[in-house]
Amino acid sequence: MREPVFIKRNAEKWQTFEQILSGNDNYLHPDKKAELFIELTDDLAYAKTFFPQSQITQYLNSLTAKVHRSIYRNKKADTNKFIHFWRVELPMLLYEARRFLLYSFIIFALAALIGAFSAANDDKFVRLILGDSYVNMTLENIEKGDPMGVYKQEGSSFMFLAITFNNIRVSFYAFVLGILFSVGTAWVLFSNGVMLGAFQYFFYQKGLFLTSFLTIWIHGTIEISAIILAGCAGMVMGNSITFAGTYPRSVSFVRGVQQGAKILVGLIPLFIIAGFLEGFVTRLTEMHILMKIAIIAVSAIFVVGYFVVYPVLVYKSEQAFLANISTTRLSFKDEDSFFIPAKQNAYSTESATAIISDK
Structure with a gap:
């Protein structure tokens, strides 16, 4: 036939x-x-x-x-819908959205490089991005011999709650602004990337790159990953409007909102973990360097393993099942x-x- x-x-x-x-x-x-x-x-x-x-x-x-x-x-x-969501549904959504995750990462990484480059070529740029009060406070902490003292100013519990809320707020904006054809999402990613680049270069200028890196990225590994993943969710929604494909635009938009929202829900544990680490662990600046490296490494392995590698494995498993069915x-x-x-x-x-x- x-x-x-x-x-x-x-x-x-x-x-x-x-x-x-x-x-x-x-x-x-x-x-x-x-x-x-x-x-x-x-x-x-x-x-x-x-x-x-x-x-x-x-x-x-x-x-x-x-x-x-x-x-x-x-x-x-x-x-057990809860287990199914984490084992199958979310990984499949992440696999289908893998190119948006890549776009989100690229935008954020390029913005961070731009922030660092701008800080290197303009002495006023860091103050413009981070604010005079933060820069002055950090300079005072450096003079006192405690450059990471900013993480010790508030109580652990208060910082945990405040930071978790802030992470959720930023990620929510990154998702919701995707409705502006993904442009709003790109802006949130870009602005946060520039801020990170300027922030990290500021400590590099002071000869404190390693000290700051091993402190900031204790919580930053998961925190920044959550923002990038939220950007991915926003682009999923934005793309559903811009490129409806074979679906009516209204149907495509609803599907995009549902898929993006599920990805955002999947980030809730990351918000909580990042808030906990920044509130209770990052402040322990005297912690042994090997412990800091271990926390950063485990965080990175978890994020890449679950949000990048595992979705591919779930997809391949499903395809293998379908191939077996179709051939037999x-x-x-x-x-x-x-x-x-x-x-x-x-x-x-x-x-x-x-x-x-x-x-």
């Missing part, structure tokens, strides 16, 4: 499935979902066998993955006997139509 015939014969069925998945599919009976999944894996197996490099194969692979996640969520997450589902003795005629329905979406129109 030729590819255009294959698509024409099944397109309406795929459109129905996509319409169901784009809304709330909780009303759909589990048995019906299982039937849906079997039909899709049949189609995917056929497409991989006869049209392995085709766009329709990629489309069916993506659609089948969505159905699989929906079934898995209903079977597993109902008993049917043996094609008779191509024409493979198909079940698509039923007439009142649903339609643009996703399948976009592919069909190319054929």
